[in-house]
Amino acid sequence: QVQLQESGPGLVKPSQTLSLTCTVSGGSISSGSYYWSWIRQPAGKGLEWIGRIYTSGSTNYNPSLKSRVTISVDTSKNQFSLKLSSVTAADTAVYYCARWGLQSADVWGKGTTVTVSS
Amino acid sequence: QSALTQPASVSGSPGQSITISCTGTSSDVGSYNLVSWYQQHPGKAPKLMIYEVSKRPSGVSNRFSGSKSGNTASLTISGLQAEDEADYYCCSYAGSGYVFGTGTKVTVL
Numbered sequence: 001q002v003q004l005q006e007s008g009p010g011l012v013k014p015s016q017t018l019s020l021t022c023t024v025s026g027g028s029i030s031s032g033s034y035y036w037s038w039i040r041q042p043a044g045k046g047l048e049w050i051g052r053i054y055t056s057g058s059t060n061y062n063p064s065l066k067s068r069v070t071i072s073v074d075t076s077k078n079q080f081s082l083k084l085s086s087v088t089a090a091d092t093a094v095y096y097c098a099r100w101g102l103q104s105a106d107v108w109g110k111g112t113t114v115t116v117s118s
Numbered sequence: 119q120s121a122l123t124q125p126a127s128v129s130g131s132p133g134q135s136i137t138i139s140c141t142g143t144s145s146d147v148g149s150y151n152l153v154s155w156y157q158q159h160p161g162k163a164p165k166l167m168i169y170e171v172s173k174r175p176s177g178v179s180n181r182f183s184g185s186k187s188g189n190t191a192s193l194t195i196s197g198l199q200a201e202d203e204a205d206y207y208c209c210s211y212a213g214s215g216y217v218f219g220t221g222t223k224v225t226v227l
Contacts, residue, residue: 039218046121046221047156047164047207060215063119096163104154104169104209111163 002027004097004109012091012116018084022097022109029078030055035100036080038071040093041111048093052100053080087116119212122147122219129225135196138222140208141189148189152211155184155193159204167206168193200226 008020022036029036037052051061053071061069065084073080084091092115098105123141130136140147140155147153153171156164166175168184171191181196191210195202203226208219 047209047218049209049216049218051215062215102154102166102169102173102175103152103211104166105156105164106166106169106175108163108165 002099002107004099004107006095006097006109006112008112008114010113010115012087012114013118014088014116015086018082018087018091018114018116020082020095020097020112020114022080022082024078024080024099028075029073029080030075032101036071036073037098037100037105038082039096039098039105040091041096042090042093050082050084050095089116092116119146119215119217122208122210122217124206124208124219124222126220127223127225129227130195130198131227132198132200134198135194136198136224138193138195138206138208138224140191140193140210140219142191142210142217143189146210146212146217147186147191149213150211151186153184153186153191154209155182156207156209157202157204158207164207195224198226202226 003025012018035052038050053059068085070083094111096111097109099107155168158164171186172184206222
């Protein structure tokens with residue numbers, strides 16, 4: 001059974017780059033026709049789709065974040081990563097990684113809280 | 119890409135049926151049969167309940183059903199149970215990515 005686990009700093013300073021990694025266990029990130037995604041949720045608010053990557057390296061990003069987002073994949077480590085540059089307090093949220101199969105997010109990580117503050 | 123519109127809250131008594139709407143546009147919900155629904159309990163990650171408008175993943179109760187008409191998708195929960203109290207989000211493919219709904223809090227009275 002595939003499981004996902006987010007990791008990375010819980011505190012990032014304004015204007016810096018937020019970096020998170022999602023480790024996939026219980027299966028190969030390269031097997032099957034899956035995209036691997038990042039989704040975030042500010043406290044008390046709704047979900048926001050950030051973007052996704054296929055193991056070929058093909059990506060799609062939320063147009064509102066596209067200029068600041070990079071999602072990459074490392075198949076040798078069974079991981080994929082998120083970088084969000086020039087962060088502000090508005091980027092404070094719980095960040096989830098998810099497997100995108102069945103044209104939907106069918107497996108989710110538990111989420112990691114990232115706070116942007118000096 | 120604007121968030122899909124959902125009612126802020128829906129409530130019902132145990133055993134009743136409720137329906138949550140999810141209104142988008144002809145660029146997302148109206149153009150693709152790629153609407154999914156997620157259940158989220160407080161402090162937990164979302165859980166997939168419906169995909170491709172009306173399909174249920176293995177293990178999801180058949181009390182949950184989905185449909186779509188035009189630019190609006192719907193999630194119906196029949197035989198409402200206490201454990202169904204949670205936030206629900208719809209999500210639709212929008213051409214080159216995905217957009218989530220604003221979320222609906224379901225309260226079991």
